[in-house]
Amino acid sequence: MNAPSSLQELIEALRCLPGVGPKSAQRMAYHLLQRDQSGAARLGRALTNALALIRHCDRCTNFTEQPVCELCSSPRRDNAMLCVVETPGDLLMMEQAQCYRGQYFVLMGRLSPLDGIGPRELHMDRLVRRAADGEIKEVLLATNFTVEGEATAHYISEMLRAKGLKVSRIARGLPVGGELEHVDSGTLAQAVIERREI
Numbered sequence: 001m002n003a004p005s006s007l008q009e010l011i012e013a014l015r016c017l018p019g020v021g022p023k024s025a026q027r028m029a030y031h032l033l034q035r036d037q038s039g040a041a042r043l044g045r046a047l048t049n050a051l052a053l054i055r056h057c058d059r060c061t062n063f064t065e066q067p068v069c070e071l072c073s074s075p076r077r078d079n080a081m082l083c084v085v086e087t088p089g090d091l092l093m094m095e096q097a098q099c100y101r102g103q104y105f106v107l108m109g110r111l112s113p114l115d116g117i118g119p120r121e122l123h124m125d126r127l128v129r130r131a132a133d134g135e136i137k138e139v140l141l142a143t144n145f146t147v148e149g150e151a152t153a154h155y156i157s158e159m160l161r162a163k164g165l166k167v168s169r170i171a172r173g174l175p176v177g178g179e180l181e182h183v184d185s186g187t188l189a190q191a192v193i194e195r196r197e198i
């Protein structure tokens with residue numbers, strides 16, 4: 001026997017979430033309908049609202065409800081530095097670390113040719129325009145140290161250097177409080193390669 005069509009549609013819709021297969025989608029749908037109808041209604045409202053209100057910031061492309069987000073319009077930020085990150089979550093991590101007071105550009109992804117994500121999908125043209133606005137003195141690349149994150153950083157650095165911009169990359173290193181014997185050999189090797197004079 002097939003599930004009623006609205007239930008079937010709910011299960012199908014839940015499968016748009018990353019990592020959710022048919023079984024978990026079914027479990028979620030049953031949970032929402034049987035155990036948490038008010039939670040389900042709230043989820044529905046929140047989704048509709050977010051879809052209607054959330055847009056990309058004109059300057060950094062992060063999610064915002066304004067044309068220009070709060071961070072980009074803050075007078076307390078250093079307008080000479082631009083930090084490039086992959087996701088809004090990475091931006092939050094940078095902010096929580098409280099080590100950076102400049103501006104951001106959020107790629108909303110990373111170069112991944114196999115998934116069809118190229119320079120155009122990441123709005124690299126906007127990044128170039130933003131970095132070459134005359135105020136930015138240095139672009140700090142804070143993409144991840146994955147194969148794709150490294151390739152993305154390399155691509156951006158070539159592109160921006162060709163425009164005469166100063167480009168830097170966050171350093172890899174040992175975790176704070178970390179002991180050498182507990183660190184993977186790749187991280188340790190990189191820490192030696194990127195050593196600095198003291």
Ligand SMILES: [Zn+2]
Pocket residue numbers: 057058059060061062068069070071072073
């Ligand atoms: Zn912004």
